[in-house]
Amino acid sequence: MAPIKPHWAQPSHPDIQEVIINDAEFTTKSISKVTLPPWALFAKLDFPPCTQAAEPTYATVQYGRDKHLNLNSDLLYINHSCEPSLYFDMTAMTVTAGPKGVQTGEELTFFYPSTEWYMAQPFDCLCGKETCRGRISGARDMTSEHLGNAHLNVHIRQLLAEKYATELAIATPAVDTNVHVNGGGKHTNGLSSANGTGIDYAYLGVTDALAGAVAGSLRRGPTSRELSGEMGGDTSVY
Known part of the structure; x- marks a missing residue:
């Protein structure tokens, strides 16, 4: 499946995200323009611009047992990492900083199996982290050891x-x-x-x-204590 061509006005999140367009397929990436503490709000997932997807694709995000959405924004260019900088909370419909926070200039990533039960287009992870899980095809196909330290929806x-x-x-x-x-x-x-x-x-x-x-x-998503602001810092709302 070819990469999706943006049909939305770009940049969609100019205050918080810079999209780096690369010529090779599926190599475009996003860089943070903000510094946030752990679990601070990065962006909201609103309908619109989000729309419900008829079926899962490589570009959709799962937000329920059998529900998937199209982001219809530059948030689409947030890639996978086994040690992600962001967490997609599909209950709250928000994107937050991950457990280590986000630094300005850091690549924006999230752990795909935290939302995806299976991947419409599996791939071999190239994140290079010590905790790299290798083949990413969704939480369904991963061992409890591979999911052990991940925050899951x-x-x-x-x-x-x-x-x-x-x-x-x-x-x-x-x-x-x-x-x-x-x-x-x-x-x-x-x-x-x-x-x-x-x-x-x-x-x-x-x-x-x-x-x-x-x-x-298995780790659950961020706890109420983590989200309550005990970890300090302001949030970015876009």
Whole structure:
């Protein structure tokens, strides 16, 4: 599939992002024009300019179990890295600085499997980091060791829990992605704060042993403490 030609006014985010156009296919990249502390807001994902995609492509971002969006902006040129500078929070529909923050002049990247269950166009990662995972084809095809230190979106954690349950021949009921009641407390999006990954394993029908294994190997997205501003700093809103 050929690279998408921009149909939006460029630059779309001139205050925070510089796009470096290269002649070779899929080598265009983005450079940060701002310095932000960990988890500070970098950009919002609004509809419009975002639109729902009919099917996943190399240029879409997954924002639910079976939902994908077109960014329709220069945010499309944020490439993959196994040690990313940004985090796409598809529940809040925001792009934030990653756990190490973002520096002016740093390449803007995010960890594709944090949003993508499978990749329409898998590729071999060339990030060069010590933690490089190699072949990137989506969270579905990655081991818990490869996903262990990554901050993952809600829908990816839910799909992983169901995958692990299926592999162990555990029957799992359908997940209510809206609201359910568990143990007298109301939880939204099929989640519970009672375990390390934020997944309500009891609701998924996952055993305590499996829940412990998954909780010990997978990172959830940024915690409320991290997002509360305890890590300090201003945010960039665009």
